[in-house]
Amino acid sequence: MKIENLTVRYGSFTAVDGVSIEVPPGGVVGLVGESGSGKSTLARAVSGLVPYEGRIEGARRIQMVFQDPYASLDPRMSVGASVAEGVRAPRAQRQAEVERLLGLVSLPAEVATRYPRELSGGQRQRVAIARALGAEPDLLVADEITSALDVSVQGSVLNLVKRLREELGLSILFISHNLAVVRYVSDSVAVMHGGKLVEFGPTEQVVDEPTHEYTRSLLEAVPRLVRH
Structure with missing residues (x-):
């Protein structure tokens, strides 16, 4: 799936501003950012739940798994x-x-x-x-699917995601505010801040050699991810 110049506006407020990301067949792209970064709005746009500008190509059937399973x-x-x-x-x-x-x-x-x-x-x-x-689905959009769960069961759900990807060849857009979680399941990482994509690359490259100050601040919030 290819997202090209995706923009979501609510009146005069731009929640997602010209984001382009590609999720390769059978690949997992982790989308990370703090609350308000625009990542969940992008997820809803990709899933057809909010109107957007730009183009989404290559995925006819898209399914979304939400943060709160009881509400969904x-x-x-x-x-x-x-x-x-x-x-x-x-x-x-x-x-x-x-x-x-x-x-x-x-x-x-x-x-x-x-x-x-x-x-x-x-x-x-x-x-x-x-x-x-x-x-x-051609693409599974997983929006903060472990953040509402007890810590004791988060790992089992993440392992499930990894297994399903391997067994079914799933393409997944995996969204989280937790860079450690994203690193565990993703081949590449996209970092959003203020509605914009500020960094995108292979997971280990983004984690080990971040190029953007915001990415570095996310890494500092999760010390175990930093290479010493």
């Missing part, structure tokens, strides 16, 4: 019904496909009969990922 799942629908909503399969095959998708995210088939309120935060986020995968 209908509490009145069972897990199986929620996952089945986006499944690209004949009706007679949907139950089997729901079970397959739950298996992909390491959830047992019986979870399909349960409701979001009966699940943990980590389980709900896995359901949200399974539902997104049911649409067979």
Whole structure:
């Protein structure tokens, strides 16, 4: 997927200002920045949730996984019904496909009969990922998908993202304010600040040899990422 000169305006305020990023097939691009940097607005524009100027090419089906899995799942629908909503399969095959998708995210088939309120935060986020995968997306947009989870389960969800990328060849735009998280899952890193893209390159290059002052400030906030 190629994003070219993407701009999002809310009246006179420019939330995203001329951003260009390419996510190669099967690649993971990490988009990092502090709150208000424009990264989540860009995610919503890429997913077709807000109007934008510019061009998005190369991805016909885009699915987004949101920060709060409980808010993104209908509490009145069972897990199986929620996952089945986006499944690209004949009706007679949907139950089997729901079970397959739950298996992909390491959830047992019986979870399909349960409701979001009966699940943990980590389980709900896995359901949200399974539902997104049911649409067979060309691009998965993961917007702060671990930030609402307990620290104890964040790692398991990140490992899931890495495994799904390897098994399915997923292209992922992975968004986080945490550079350590982005480094763990991404091939390349794009850094946003004030609605603009200030740095973009291979992950280790951005982490080890940042060229922009803002990137360096993000690194200083996560000391374990700095090479001594």
